[in-house]
Amino acid sequence: MPPRFVLRVKSGSLQELLAEIRAKGGRPIQAFAPSHVIAVLPAGTQLDLGEISSQPDATSSSVTAHRTLATMESREAAGPEPTLSWDMPGKKPPMFHNDSPSACPAQASRSTAIRPAYKQLFDKIKSYCKKFSDKTKWSYKQKVSGRRTFRDGGTATGRYMVGRVAVALVIVGRQRGTDPNPPAEFLTTAERDAAATQISAGLGWLALEEPRARVEFVFDRTDIELAVVPSATTPDTFEDRESVWRDPALAKMGYPANAAGYARLAHDVRDNNGARWGFVIFVTRYPVHHFAYANAERLVVHYDNDGWGPSELDRVIAHQVCHIFGALDEYTSSGCTCTQRGGALHIENGNCRSCATDFVQCLMEANTFSVCDFTRRQIGWRSPLMASLGKALEAGSNADGRIEVFYIGIDDVLYHTWQLPRGNWIGEYHLGPSSPAKTKQFAVGRNEDGRIEVFYIGLDDVLYHNWQLVPNGKWIGENML
């Protein structure tokens, strides 16, 4: 892991500092509005707009930044821990959907406002929401997810986890009051800071997991204390429980109630921070229907985090944020199937525990810090959405004049990408069709009939070549020279 630093804005804005870090070859990972950043910096980097902060100052963004970095470093030093499936006996899994019937029409009308072209489709969903019970809606969703999913594909502010992502972190507790014993919904400053630290550490791990996606999380935190007293007669549904504290909290921030309020907040936090994406994390100690759930532009988590505890908020939140970007659950009791499709790219759920042929550990199945290939593609970690990273490249040209570029990625794999007939590029593919070839040096040639041929030295020092079978065509695969 390259060295990371906490930086403080010296002059200018947070956004300008983020731009300067990138321009000087660094990589921002997390930013804490209005003033602090955790970034990877090349040795000896001199910044004009920021300075390294070696000690936390009194501001909450500074405290959270320093504690987040310390949390991430100690976790990395401790190494991998045993993983626990989200549906292990005695614990509850964080959930994807808010199935409250009242949420259906609100969500559909909001989404159609954002994307008028989808109106017909959302009208259909709306009528399904009305027609079926919660249970039937689940199976309906699973049925349509085999073809095309709407709610599973993220929203206009959360489609691909690529680039800068702004997070409105809203921490909602109850006022302490004058009673010597604080109410059960009260959150101390230390608890609020601990939650913020856990959340940013969890998302910092996610940001580092795929360098090509260049994910930066910018946190815009709001602490709210409400006078609202929860009532024992509130029906135990997602929406009824949530609206008790969510709507007064949104009102304090100047936003309308319901899904319209947090959707607007997600758009604002995105736009105010120059981000591509935005969503809302509500942390609360008010009673909720389920300790952690996510859909559309927001996720909700109870501070106590049910059986997992506040010290595992990092994993629960990282899991839930993958849902925000369209990833599907993989633990058995979620009812996942390998043919359902998730994310804006409609990627199959091939690592679903109950049917995977080659199951690997994944954050969508367990509280582990690893992400399987299916989840990666569901959240948009796929070329050409992501940048390509390479260390050597050479361009060739096809018989019909289209350019084809070959390069060694930072993982030593030999990749190529080529122009399509209209001039745009297809994106990154390893030079196939066989399994990815690792190489330390390569050269591109062209045969008399226009077929490209690539020569390379493998990591095993053996000389290989691979050639197009016909001009502008497919490749034969790796052969020893």
Ligand SMILES: [Zn+2]
């Ligand atoms: Zn889940």
